[in-house]
Amino acid sequence: MFDLKLIQNYYSKLNNKMLAVKHKVNRPLTLSEKILYTHLDSEIQNYSRGKDYVDFKPDRVAMQDATAQMALLQFIMANKSKVSVPTTVHADHLIQAKLGSKYDLKNALDINSEVYDFLSSVSNKYGIGFWKPGAGIIHQVILENYAFPGGMMIGTDSHTVNAGGLGMIAIGVGGADAVDVMVGMPWELKFPKLIGVELKGNISGWVSAKDVILKLAGILTVKGGTGSIVEYFGDGAEKLSCTGKGTICNMGAEIGATTSIFSYDDSMERYLAMTGREEVVSAASQIKHHLKADQEVFDNPSEYFDEVITIDLDELEPYINGPFTPDKATPISKMSNECKENNWPRKVDVSLIGSCTNSSYEDISRAASIAQQAVDKKLKAKSEYTITPGSEQIRSTIDRDGYIDIFNKIGASVFSNACGPCIGQWSREGAEDNKKNTIVHSFNRNFSKRADGNPNTHAFVASPEIVTALALSGDLTFNPLADYLINENGKQVKLDPPSGLELPSDGFSVDDLGYQKPADNGDEIEVVINHKSNRLQYLEPFKPWNNKNITDLKLLIKARGKCTTDHISMAGPWLQYRGHLDNISNNLLIGATNDFNGKVNYIKNCITNEYDETSKVARYYKNNNIDSIVIGDENYGEGSSREHAAMEPRYMGVRVVLVKSFARIHETNLKKQGILALTFKNKDDYLKIKEDDSFNIINMENFNVESKIMLEIVRNNDVVDTIELSHTYNENQIDWFKAGSSLNLIAQNISNE
Numbered sequence: 094m095f096d097l098k099l100i101q102n103y104y105s106k107l108n109n110k111m112l113a114v115k116h117k118v119n120r121p122l123t124l125s126e127k128i129l130y131t132h133l134d135s136e137i138q139n140y141s142r143g144k145d146y147v148d149f150k151p152d153r154v155a156m157q158d159a160t161a162q163m164a165l166l167q168f169i170m171a172n173k174s175k176v177s178v179p180t181t182v183h184a185d186h187l188i189q190a191k192l193g194s195k196y197d198l199k200n201a202l203d204i205n206s207e208v209y210d211f212l213s214s215v216s217n218k219y220g221i222g223f224w225k226p227g228a229g230i231i232h233q234v235i236l237e238n239y240a241f242p243g244g245m246m247i248g249t250d251s252h253t254v255n256a257g258g259l260g261m262i263a264i265g266v267g268g269a270d271a272v273d274v275m276v277g278m279p280w281e282l283k284f285p286k287l288i289g290v291e292l293k294g295n296i297s298g299w300v301s302a303k304d305v306i307l308k309l310a311g312i313l314t315v316k317g318g319t320g321s322i323v324e325y326f327g328d329g330a331e332k333l334s335c336t337g338k339g340t341i342c343n344m345g346a347e348i349g350a351t352t353s354i355f356s357y358d359d360s361m362e363r364y365l366a367m368t369g370r371e372e373v374v375s376a377a378s379q380i381k382h383h384l385k386a387d388q389e390v391f392d393n394p395s396e397y398f399d400e401v402i403t404i405d406l407d408e409l410e411p412y413i414n415g416p417f418t419p420d421k422a423t424p425i426s427k428m429s430n431e432c433k434e435n436n437w438p439r440k441v442d443v444s445l446i447g448s449c450t451n452s453s454y455e456d457i458s459r460a461a462s463i464a465q466q467a468v469d470k471k472l473k474a475k476s477e478y479t480i481t482p483g484s485e486q487i488r489s490t491i492d493r494d495g496y497i498d499i500f501n502k503i504g505a506s507v508f509s510n511a512c513g514p515c516i517g518q519w520s521r522e523g524a525e526d527n528k529k530n531t532i533v534h535s536f537n538r539n540f541s542k543r544a545d546g547n548p549n550t551h552a553f554v555a556s557p558e559i560v561t562a563l564a565l566s567g568d569l570t571f572n573p574l575a576d577y578l579i580n581e582n583g584k585q586v587k588l589d590p591p592s593g594l595e596l597p598s599d600g601f602s603v604d605d606l607g608y609q610k611p612a613d614n615g616d617e618i619e620v621v622i623n624h625k626s627n628r629l630q631y632l633e634p635f636k637p638w639n640n641k642n643i644t645d646l647k648l649l650i651k652a653r654g655k656c657t658t659d660h661i662s663m664a665g666p667w668l669q670y671r672g673h674l675d676n677i678s679n680n681l682l683i684g685a686t687n688d689f690n691g692k693v694n695y696i697k698n699c700i701t702n703e704y705d706e707t708s709k710v711a712r713y714y715k716n717n718n719i720d721s722i723v724i725g726d727e728n729y730g731e732g733s734s735r736e737h738a739a740m741e742p743r744y745m746g747v748r749v750v751l752v753k754s755f756a757r758i759h760e761t762n763l764k765k766q767g768i769l770a771l772t773f774k775n776k777d778d779y780l781k782i783k784e785d786d787s788f789n790i791i792n793m794e795n796f797n798v799e800s801k802i803m804l805e806i807v808r809n810n811d812v813v814d815t816i817e818l819s820h821t822y823n824e825n826q827i828d829w830f831k832a833g834s835s836l837n838l839i840a841q842n843i844s845n846e
């Protein structure tokens with residue numbers, strides 16, 4: 094098993110750590126707070142939830158293959174011989190689902206070989222565990238092998254939060270954050286608020302753990318959890334399986350929660366033991382009381398959580414959420430009306446189960462019990478039906494136990510153990526016709542175009558057992574709790590509620606997990622990058638600062654209004670260039686609006702006086718060694734933390750980003766890449782910037798935390814105005830700036846050692 098020493102070491106120190114925390118904080122604590130406070134990389138004090146930025150030291154890092162590329166290219170720049178914390182890479186996102194697992198996997202190995210060769214070699218060299226294509230989906234593999242109660246991890250994928258099902262604080266982050274932790278820097282997070290969700294009663298019949306989160310998504314909406322950890326408690330929570338808890342935590346990302354978590358309990362013990370981690374169970378049993386909230390919290394939750402929600406599981410119905418958003422929650426008994434009123438296509442074309450959200454043994458066995466009834470009651474699936482196992486361990490076990498045979502009897506296709514249709518890697522025949530149609534799946538997200546690229550595909554989210562029932566009826570309005578189906582003999586039949594096993598009675602079975610252990614000493618291992626590659630490219634260190642004022646900057650763009658990280662570095666087809674900074678820089682700021690003409694991706698080249706696409710002008714400046722500045726509006730760089738949004742401008746010669754205000758994470762990302770991130774002291778000075786101006790940043794000599802940096806606006810060769818700017822650099826960040834980037838500084842420190 095993995096990480097045993099790390100876990101035993103952490104548990105052995107937990108008593109003393111908790112004593113120190115209790116001594117300082119001096120009040121009962123929720124489980125989330127216990128884990129956060131015992132992973133501080135700052136001094137212990139009573140932090141303000143939702144306000145204070147705090148440094149943490151996570152136990153591990155996980156990355157999926159799409160996001161790992163740039164993170165690892167950056168890691169290489171730090172010149173370290175090994176990652177500072179246990180880290181894994183998972184080859185799951187790049188496999189397209191088309192004809193079934195065997196063909197699809199072979200095809201992915203051909204198409205993505207250069208990326209896989211890179212990830213495999215770089216992992217091998219730097220002490221990173223590599224889960225090969227076909228091994229499984231990152232979050233399922235983490236739950237089966239690495240997650241542990243009371244631990245803390247970050248992962249470069251939103252659904253990293255899945256590990257909360259095993260009592261871990263697990264948070265989805267951008268690649269820059271992963272790089273920080275891999276190189277041994279602290280990781281910063283705004284201390285989250287806390288939402289307590291009390292689960293009462295017991296689920297039964299057609300209701301599953303999935304319905305808890307589908308209902309909660311309806312209550313909290315896609316934004317309701319933002320900046321908060323959702324902590325579940327109550328007798329109903331204890332009765333859920335560990336993997337059911339994982340499903341609930343997984344979809345916490347759909348309500349915007351920082352993460353979600355359950356207390357350590359018997360279900361987690363059973364799961365750990367069944368996945369070969371009895372030693373974790375015996376270590377955890379010594380400190381069990383630290384792996385749940387203090388009793389006072391359970392006695393009086395509203396005093397300790399910022400918000401408390403109660404869900405009575407005895408009264409819960411199965412839900413079907415969608416289309417186009419996971420928070421449009423409809424109890425199954427109301428679906429018929431809703432479908433009619435909204436004119437949703439009633440016919441279900443494809444039903445898909447599995448993904449990282451819902452492919453546990455329990456999920457599959459319950460769905461298979463419905464499929465078996467179909468066989469027994471002479472029913473056939475009326476829609477296409479697909480299964481995406483979450484890991485090779487699951488696939489192999491459900492195969493051994495005959496479930497795949499049962500699914501095959503109703504005409505199922507089994508896709509690779511990978512993301513596939515869940516992330517748009519689905520070569521769905523006819524999707525390009527953009528026909529209005531309905532699909533139902535047990536995945537987590539159902540935004541427009543996510544599964545098959547067709548904006549008219551109405552995707553609905555439900556539990557695997559409900560999805561299977563809908564596959565048999567082919568009708569979105571079918572309610573298996575009340576309605577009958579007509580079988581091959583023309584007889585009316587009713588489906589019984591699903592039944593299944595929480596865990597396999599004969600244990601899990603797998604021949605080859607698909608894991609590549611890294612070399613003990615990677616010094617001699619070469620990282621494989623094809624120099625002709627369009628998808629991968631080594632990074633060059635950015636130039637250090639020359640300790641002088643930054644003068645004669647040309648205006649790249651004065652962006653008006655919203656400018657998110659997606660406007661700065663677009664996603665979509667550009668994602669294929671994630672590992673190639675030069676190629677992906679061709680999307681620089683192409684979503685930003687030019688304040689001077691209100692147009693997107695249309696700016697003036699101050700040298701040629703011609704208008705062109707933003708990245709083309711940036712490329713012109715870069716090729717002619719012209720430094721530039723970007724001016725922005727309020728909350729510049731909001732959205733997901735995307736390191737490319739900071740690396741691309743730096744690469745294209747942007748020296749300064751000056752805005753009315755920053756989204757904090759992006760501001761830090763710019764600082765890490767060696768761009769001077771500044772704000773207007775007086776926001777109205779934004780209006781003084783004209784299209785043909787040049788700029789000097791002065792008072793930069795002896796740059797320090799107190800520096801009063803000024804901007805000279807130069808028009809027709811004269812300084813026409815000098816305005817005061819603000820900065821938020823601390824001493825460490827000033828050192829990043831001086832070195833050219835945070836990674837340059839780390840590399841310098843290592844070579845000085």
Ligand code: SF4
Pocket residue numbers: 185230231232250252448449450511512515516536537
């Ligand atoms: S299965 Fe879907 S949600 Fe899970 S990691 Fe893959 S793309 Fe993300």
